[in-house]
Amino acid sequence: xxxxxxxxxxxxxxxxxxxAFTGCGAGDLSPVSDDVSGDNVTSGSLGIDESASLDSxxxxxxxxxxxxxxxDGTNSVMAxxxxxxxxxxxxxxxTKDFVQNNTSGMSESSYGPQQAIKLASxxxxxxxxxxxxxxxxxxxxxxxxLDMQYxxxxxxxxxxxSGSTKVLLSPAALRSRMFAKWxxxxxxxxxxxxGDNNSCTRExxxxxxxxxxxxxxxxxxxxxxxxxxxxxxxxxxxxxxxxKFADSSNPYINFQNLGNGNISIDPTYGLDDDGTSSTGSCMxxxxxxxxxxxxxxxxxxxxxxxxxxxxxxxxxxxxxxx
Numbered sequence: 358x359x360x361x362x363x364x365x366x367x368x369x370x371x372x373x374x375x376x377a378f379t380g381c382g383a384g385d386l387s388p389v390s391d392d393v394s395g396d397n398v399t400s401g402s403l404g405i406d407e408s409a410s411l412d413s414x415x416x417x418x419x420x421x422x423x424x425x426x427x428x429d430g431t432n433s434v435m436a437x438x439x440x441x442x443x444x445x446x447x448x449x450x451x452t453k454d455f456v457q458n459n460t461s462g463m464s465e466s467s468y469g470p471q472q473a474i475k476l477a478s479x480x481x482x483x484x485x486x487x488x489x490x491x492x493x494x495x496x497x498x499x500x501x502x503l504d505m506q507y508x509x510x511x512x513x514x515x516x517x518x519s520g521s522t523k524v525l526l527s528p529a530a531l532r533s534r535m536f537a538k539w540x541x542x543x544x545x546x547x548x549x550x551x552g553d554n555n556s557c558t559r560e561x562x563x564x565x566x567x568x569x570x571x572x573x574x575x576x577x578x579x580x581x582x583x584x585x586x587x588x589x590x591x592x593x594x595x596x597x598x599x600x601k602f603a604d605s606s607n608p609y610i611n612f613q614n615l616g617n618g619n620i621s622i623d624p625t626y627g628l629d630d631d632g633t634s635s636t637g638s639c640m641x642x643x644x645x646x647x648x649x650x651x652x653x654x655x656x657x658x659x660x661x662x663x664x665x666x667x668x669x670x671x672x673x674x675x676x677x678x679x
Contacts, residue, residue: 430526437628451602515643521661558595569631
């Protein structure tokens, strides 16, 4: 977010803030008093088509801040999902990298009549797809968020809200929304048209993680973006339409193209792994995903209450503040 700051850097920004708070930002790791209380829960380089100015339909940082609501937790998780996909798969091409999963709703492996999405595998004419693109063969960060679609996480995953509030994630709502938006992405990609900012593009993207820093709603994850040849994208503004799988109407998606081949996404601290660790203080996060550190037993603050992280019984790199 913080559009003016990003303009100075000449960065293209996709600000997708995946949490509903401004008071517990990334890096907000100061010690929390043991005496805190409260457990409030709510259920809730420029391309040829570009100029240096932002298109009028792109949200500003202040608008994104005003939109930091997250009634069922799905806004934050879907924005975090977009970050994890960029980190591990190195692109936004959800039509190829995910497939339909028929499930009972309980877990990814439980067959049934409901629909969810899961990682594809193997390769196509252009190379590896889905989990085959990930160095670990599993795409652990992406999988940790996909697991949250299932009822095995009912009444377990909270997202830090504003102040002493926390939001309880609805797995059923997330499952339904992820599947619906993935289908929207497929329809858009099937009708791709270069040079039309309202359409998906045939131009493929390559994303590389650059850094994480405090952003408008929480933490800006910055990525460089190029085409598959290594050249700058010809239609960078259309990259926003490759985020339909994370829901283009999600108030935490705020696409801004500021040139020079960089983009940033702003999800809730904790839901994406920035590769850093914190010691000696309480982390302001209800849920933490990390492949780089073991947070079991570490101090955490969720909804204004000081607790400790416990490893999720569902996913080995997910820690719940409880």
